[in-house]
Amino acid sequence: MNHSRYEAFLQDVRFTNERTKHFQFRLSNGHRFDFRPGQFISLDIDLDGEKVRRPYSIASAPRDDNGFDLCLNMLPEGRVSSWLFHLKPGDKIGFSGPFGFFALREPPDPVSAFIATGTGIAPIRAMLQQLYSRPHDSEVWLIFGVRQESDILYRDEFEKMAAEHPNFHFIPTLSRPDPGWTGHTGYVQQHVVRYLAGKQGLHAYICGLRKMIDDVAQEFRAMGYDRKALSYEKYD
Ligand SMILES: Cc1cc2nc3c(=O)[nH]c(=O)nc-3n(C[C@H](O)[C@H](O)[C@H](O)COP(=O)(O)OP(=O)(O)OC[C@H]3O[C@@H](n4cnc5c(N)ncnc54)[C@H](O)[C@@H]3O)c2cc1C
Structure with missing residues (x-):
């Protein structure tokens, strides 16, 4: 794949909670942009004359x-x-890509x-959309750690997926649970150990900050999984 430069315009944007926004972009001039679910773009902007x-x-x-x-x-x-957060529908961005090897494996693992x-959750939403765009036999787990209930991004989509597909297990877990929350609490690490021990043919995709990824990878290794069973993307 080549890493050409592209231009896209913002079609729609909404708050998902007070610190997070969901953006929908369209390529300008009807250009095509091919990528694999899980990959990333490199956004290039001019800030006060600096690229x-x-x-x-x-x-x-x-x-x-x-x-x-x-x-x-x-x-x-x-x-x-901050710059991205203030974009309005119709505004344009320049970017290059796609980049990265954090991508859904085909065919899906058991x-x-x-x-x-x-x-x-961003690249994982992309992979789950792809996975559920056609029938498959994979057992699927999503363990999603956030602070509070309002931080569970794309909650409706994942709950719908779980309702429609008995093989999809959605485990949101809150590190600072609101009073009245009756779901899972604590860090993702502990739920990885609780739900994913001893799974034959498992492949895990882990995305977030370095500290969490290192801890989760350590738990998988302690459970006896090979490091080849893990793919990850570190944001920091
Ligand atoms: C492969 C990859 C994919 C990424 N995808 C996303 C994505 O989908 N959505 C997204 O929101 N971000 C994503 N990031 C992070 C993103 O690239 C930027 O690092 C982030 O938006 C901060 O850039 P900034 O210019 O606003 O902050 P900067 O001006 O670069 O940094 C501001 C301060 O915040 C600290 N900081 C940087 N990142 C974080 C963080 N994540 N949490 C807490 N403190 C931080 C810095 O150390 C610095 O002190 C991704 C990173 C990587 C490597």
Whole structure:
């Protein structure tokens, strides 16, 4: 695949919680942009005369309108995330890509486990959209760690997936649970151990900050999984 430069315009944007936005982009001039679910783009912007680049995971599977989604966390001091956060429909971005080897394996493994925290859900949403775009026999787990209930990004979509597909197990877990929350609590690490021990043919996809990924990888290794059973994408 070549890494050409592309231009896209913002078609739609919405808050997913007060710090996170979901963006829908369309390629300008009807251009095609091919990528594998899980890959990322490199956003190139001009900030006060300085060229700045940041990687962002594509949060959607390839679709017919040749658009793609991003899921962005705004960091209070963050230069590029603040710029992106203030984009309005019709605004344009320049980017290159696709990049990365964090991508859905084909055919799917007998057990596919997805572990994410925060906006680490972005490439995993893309992979799950792809996985459920056609019939398959994989047993699928999504263990998603966030602080509070309002941080469970794309909750409706994953709950719908779980209702429609008995082989899809959705485990959102809160590290700072709100009063009245009766679901899972604590860090993703402990649920990995609880639900994913001894699974034959498992492949795990892990995305988020380095500390979480290192801890989760260590738990998988302690359970006897080969390191080849793990794919990961570190955001920091
Ligand atoms: C492969 C890849 C894919 C990524 N995909 C996404 C994505 O889909 N969505 C998304 O929101 N981000 C994603 N990121 C992170 C993104 O590239 C930027 O690092 C992030 O938006 C901050 O950039 P900034 O210019 O706003 O902040 P900067 O001005 O670079 O940094 C501001 C401050 O925040 C700290 N910081 C940087 N990142 C984080 C973080 N994640 N959490 C807490 N503190 C941080 C920095 O150390 C610095 O002190 C991805 C990173 C990688 C490597």
